[in-house]
Amino acid sequence: MPRLKITPATLRDEFRELSQTMTAAAGTLQDARDVQIGSCEREVVHRLDGLVLYHYKPLTALRETAPLLIVYALVNRPEMVDLQADRSLMRSLLARGLDIYLIDWGYPDGADRELGLEDYIGRYIDRCVDVVAERAGVAKVNLFGICQGGTFSTCYSALHPGKVRNLITTVTPIDFHTSDDMLSHLFRYVDVDALTDASGNLSGDLLNMVFLSLKPFRLAQQKYIHMLDTLDDADAMRMFMRMEKWIFDSPALAGRAFREFAREFYQRNGLVRNAITIGGRQVELGRLKMPVLNIYAENDHLVPPAASLALGQHVGTGDYTALGFPGGHIGLYVSTRAHKILPQAIDEWLSKR
Numbered sequence: 246m247p248r249l250k251i252t253p254a255t256l257r258d259e260f261r262e263l264s265q266t267m268t269a270a271a272g273t274l275q276d277a278r279d280v281q282i283g284s285c286e287r288e289v290v291h292r293l294d295g296l297v298l299y300h301y302k303p304l305t306a307l308r309e310t311a312p313l314l315i316v317y318a319l320v321n322r323p324e325m326v327d328l329q330a331d332r333s334l335m336r337s338l339l340a341r342g343l344d345i346y347l348i349d350w351g352y353p354d355g356a357d358r359e360l361g362l363e364d365y366i367g368r369y370i371d372r373c374v375d376v377v378a379e380r381a382g383v384a385k386v387n388l389f390g391i392c393q394g395g396t397f398s399t400c401y402s403a404l405h406p407g408k409v410r411n412l413i414t415t416v417t418p419i420d421f422h423t424s425d426d427m428l429s430h431l432f433r434y435v436d437v438d439a440l441t442d443a444s445g446n447l448s449g450d451l452l453n454m455v456f457l458s459l460k461p462f463r464l465a466q467q468k469y470i471h472m473l474d475t476l477d478d479a480d481a482m483r484m485f486m487r488m489e490k491w492i493f494d495s496p497a498l499a500g501r502a503f504r505e506f507a508r509e510f511y512q513r514n515g516l517v518r519n520a521i522t523i524g525g526r527q528v529e530l531g532r533l534k535m536p537v538l539n540i541y542a543e544n545d546h547l548v549p550p551a552a553s554l555a556l557g558q559h560v561g562t563g564d565y566t567a568l569g570f571p572g573g574h575i576g577l578y579v580s581t582r583a584h585k586i587l588p589q590a591i592d593e594w595l596s597k598r
Contacts, residue, residue, distance in 0.1 A: 280486045284330040285339060287347075291376045294360075295351035298373050300380075301339055308342040310595060311410045312381045315347040316370060316401075318393035319502065320452055322494050323347055325578055326391070328487050332579045337588035343595070346377050348394075352496045358445045360499040362400075362506065367524040370401045374408050385410035387595065392416050392548065392574070396510065399556070400523060403532045411598050412533065413591065415540040416574050418548045419530075420555035422514040428547055431455065432511040441500040449495025488579070517555055530559035536598045538591070539567045540577070547574045566594065 291298035317323035326347070327335040338345060348370070353360065377386050388409050390398025395417025402409040421429050441447065515521040521528040537560055541553040550569060557565050568590055572580045577587065 280483050280490065282324045282329070282487050282491060283327050284333050285327050285335050290346070290380065291373065293369060293372055295353060295357060296369050296373075297349040297351060298376060299347045299349060301335060301345045301347065303342070303344065304336070304339040305342050307344050308596075310343070311383050311385055311387045312344040312346060312377050313338070313387045313389050313595075314373060314377050315345065316388065316390045316394035316398045317348065317350070318391060319350055319365070319498050320393060320449070320495070322491060322496070323349055323391075325491055325575065328491065328579055329484065332484070332581075332584055334578050334584070334588060337584070338591065341588065341592045343592070344381065346373070348373050350496065353446055353499045354497075355445060358500040361501040362397075362509075363524045365502055366397050366401050367404070370397060371405065371408075374401075374405070378408070383410075384408075387411045387413065389413040389591075390415070390417060393418070393506070396516070399530070399533070400516070400521065400528045402535065403528050403530055404523060404526055406532050406534055409535050411536045411538070411595060413538045413540070413594075414553070414556065416542050416545055416548045416553065416577060417539070417556070418510070418552045419559070420514065420517045420552050421511050423549055423551040423555070425549045426552050428455075429511055429552075432507050435507065437504050437507040437512075441504045444500070446497040446500045447503045449497050450493075452498070453493065453495050517559060530556070531561040533560040534562050536564040537562055537566070538594050539565070540587070540590075541567070541569050542572050542574055542577045542583075543569045544572060544576075545574045564598075 285304075286302040287299040288302070289297055290300045315323070315326065317326075327333045330336060335345065335347075350365075350369075374386055374388070378384065385408055388398045388402060388411070390396070390413070392415070395414035396419070398412060399414060399417065399419065402412045418426075418429075423429070509515045509521055513520065516528065516530070519527060519529050519531075537556070539553060539556050541548070541550045543550060545553075554567055557567055570577055570583050570587060570590075572583045577583050
């Protein structure tokens with residue numbers, strides 16, 4: 246067996262480096278503890294129940310195109326698209342002259358436990374689309390859905406194709422029964438009725454535990470080990486703390502909406518079977534006649550590529566584009582590599598339509 250080359254000199258140097266790092270860490274951690282998320286100015290333009298619709302202040306002259314409405318998932322907070330100035334998908338899109346709105350679902354409480362998919366898709370998204378279209382003086386808007394928000398946007402576009410000019414989906418599950426979908430395998434064996442009957446709304450903290458358990462070493466241990474190597478790097482620590490603040494700011498899910506989504510999408514895989522009904526209307530993916538850009542992360546453990554790529558097999562449009570990007574489910578929005586190419590790809594696709 247090879248011997249470790251440890252000498253008094255190497256030990257001295259290691260302890261000196263550790264001492265310097267820990268000394269610097271005291272100030273770094275103090276500076277990073279109160280970090281704020283978000284870098285772009287925005288204003289509230291509409292409220293409905295707990296929902297807030299934001300309009301983001303343009304950073305340059307607006308292009309002559311339909312406004313872009315971002316629909317985030319019910320899980321976690323939409324600030325992921327504007328984490329900090331140099332890792333902000335929002336800022337990069339605004340800098341390209343896009344007129345952007347975003348739906349903030351808020352924090353459901355006990356009074357919201359009976360909100361279902363008909364409320365979120367048939368009432369809330371529909372109202373926001375109408376508000377955005379009216380403010381912009383257009384008949385159709387561009388819809389940009391993220392993760393579960395992409396599934397919602399897909400359903401909405403199939404129900405209201407006359408209101409959507411272009412549909413963009415990112416890391417969006419469509420086929421919920423692909424073989425490599427770990428989250429699907431978990432939810433298929435959960436008694437969602439018993440869970441929601443017992444808890445009312447589903448705890449955001451519980452969902453976080455579920456997500457972290459899918460990759461426990463990487464998501465719950467390895468990142469903290471890596472964090473130790475950046476204790477003396479103020480910028481890296483601020484980025485780390487912003488991510489932690491975002492991850493653990495987890496709203497509850499309205500009980501009925503969780504029950505319906507888990508049962509109809511995860512357990513019955515109803516979307517690809519045209520077996521989903523919203524407000525008494527059938528969601529048929531073949532009614533997606535508008536241009537569709539479907540973006541997926543090549544190393545996504547929550548929404549594997551196959552689950553997203555299934556959309557191309559069911560849309561009714563001839564203008565369908567699938568784009569894969571390096572990274573994972575969250576890295577698609579905050580990694581340096583993806584950040585350099587994702588906004589440009591979205592901008593170029595929209596500019597041609």
